[in-house]
Amino acid sequence: MLETQKTFSISDLSKEFDVTTRSIRFYEDQGLIKPLRRGQTRVYSPQDRVRLKLILRGKRLGFSLAETRRLFDLYDADRSSVQQLHTMLTLIDEKKQHLQQQMEDITVVLMELSSVETRCRSELKDLT
Numbered sequence: 181m182l183e184t185q186k187t188f189s190i191s192d193l194s195k196e197f198d199v200t201t202r203s204i205r206f207y208e209d210q211g212l213i214k215p216l217r218r219g220q221t222r223v224y225s226p227q228d229r230v231r232l233k234l235i236l237r238g239k240r241l242g243f244s245l246a247e248t249r250r251l252f253d254l255y256d257a258d259r260s261s262v263q264q265l266h267t268m269l270t271l272i273d274e275k276k277q278h279l280q281q282q283m284e285d286i287t288v289v290l291m292e293l294s295s296v297e298t299r300c301r302s303e304l305k306d307l308t
Contacts, residue, residue, distance in 0.1 A: 188224040193232055207235055210245055
């Protein structure tokens with residue numbers, strides 16, 4: 181299985197996470213992952229693999245690359261720092277508030293769409 185490998189190629193990661201090699205190179209250009217080089221070949225470590233997984237998960241959850249970078253930077257700087265943990269908790273709280281607002285907005289839009297749908301169906305029924 182891929183998780184037990186010591187290193188990964190860009191095509192290994194591309195296939196595993198169903199992303200393009202171009203995307204992976206972009207994350208590298210952004211400094212989010214840092215593969216080693218063997219000549220022209222990129223060699224990704226288990227840490228790079230985990231970071232790619234976190235980048236993609238964060239993206240699905242609405243984290244920007246800047247937010248992801250900030251979390252990685254905090255983690256890399258000092259894994260046991262009180263300030264780091266407080267900053268991480270602040271970022272988590274901000275993201276939770278943002279997602280909660282999005283959920284409330286989606287609920288309102290769904291209610292409005294249902295109302296318009298009901299009116300359209302009623303008017304259509306009256307016209308036929």
